[in-house]
């Protein structure tokens with residue numbers, strides 16, 4: 001490579017700060033509504049009380065030590081996680097489905113990075129003022145005003161980041177007790193470490209790195225392009241309308257009305273730059289679709305505001321398909337789902353969701369496990385009968401205490417010995433164990449290799465579970 005011909009670029013590029021301008025419009029309103037909803041759910045759920053027998057009264061709780069996950073009235077056990085892994089599959093296909101329809105809309109409205117960055121920008125604007133004031137503050141030398149405003153901004157960011165970290169751990173322990181323990185210094189070391197790590201990462205990602213996370217760290221930004229089709233609705237600048245034959249031009253005498261502009265070959269873009277100023281990732285949508293665009297629609301709100309003010313039709317920047325944008329006679333923007341890919345994704349989502357609902361609705365309300373006691377392998381009773389012993393563990397997955405009875409299939413009555421406990425009552429969400437013996441005459445023991453235990457939950461909707469176990473006896 002000849003020096004001087006190719007520009008040498010560093011491995012790392014210095015971040016150029018972005019100061020997005022606020023804008024009003026339907027996409028801004030939608031974004032703010034999603035932010036409010038997401039924050040209400042995330043920060044509120046650990047504090048939502050939920051009456052539950054024999055377990056903490058917290059609506060959503062991931063109780064790792066007891067291996068129980070509570071979601072309102074649903075109790076999930078590790079055995080159910082395979083079923084719930086369907087949720088991951090559904091979420092992934094839903095992402096592909098939505099991307100095929102409306103591009104990177106998930107990034108613009110629902111992604112954690114977007115939601116937290118948006119809130120951090122709200123704080124920044126509240127403390128430092130609108131875009132021109134923030135740029136002025138950034139450029140001015142350090143003085144009392146700058147120190148106070150920057151300290152307040154970063155202090156509030158750290159507070160939100162800390163509360164984000166604490167809320168995360170509040171999903172893993174009874175929140176009111178955890179909070180008391182945390183502030184009095186009695187929480188587990190791992191709780192302090194987790195909150196410290198999450199505070200730091202939230203502060204850096206939403207306060208300092210912001211759009212760099214979307215552009216350089218998020219893998220979805222890199223591969224989402226392959227999910228786009230010509231019919232996918234993406235935030236687009238109508239280049240034919242905006243540029244005309246001679247490009248854009250600021251309005252001045254003789255170039256104010258559409259008629260004047262059309263006659264002179266100029267488009268509708270008045271080159272105000274507002275679409276760039278509001279962009280949270282600092283790009284110019286007029287340069288075409290870019291991988292760093294998060295499809296937030298704020299440039300649409302900005303351009304519509306300008307179009308209203310100059311009396312031109314809205315929609316110079318809009319959600320539209322590549323087909324329409326490139327057409328001389330574009331259709332009204334519309335969702336186009338009649339495509340092989342979107343129909344395939346939709347069908348996969350419908351099938352997997354039905355399967356998940358069916359599996360959750362029909363999952364057993366209790367779990368049974370049987371362990372053979374092998375020390376000794378078997379006992380020879382005084383009358384010559386052979387006795388094997390087993391431990392049967394029953395986990396009650398319902399919200400109330402249940403009683404269980406035990407039997408064995410295909411063996412003479414009285415073969416099963418339950419000792420003092422003819423039946424077992426297990427509190428809600430707990431596991432209890434019972435020790436049983438299976439005693440068979442010598443001849444029958446010789447030909448019996450397997451025992452079929454049946455555990456039955458008493459009462460309506462109880463049901464039975466069968467478990468097999470080896471039977472060891474004296475063999476010839």
Ligand code: SF4
Nearest residue numbers: 279293294296297299
């Ligand atoms: S170009 Fe428009 S839609 Fe894309 S990120 Fe910027 S403001 Fe949002």
Ligand code: SF4
Nearest residue numbers: 269270272273275303
């Ligand atoms: S907001 Fe609209 S009119 Fe203004 S520069 Fe952007 S595209 Fe052109």
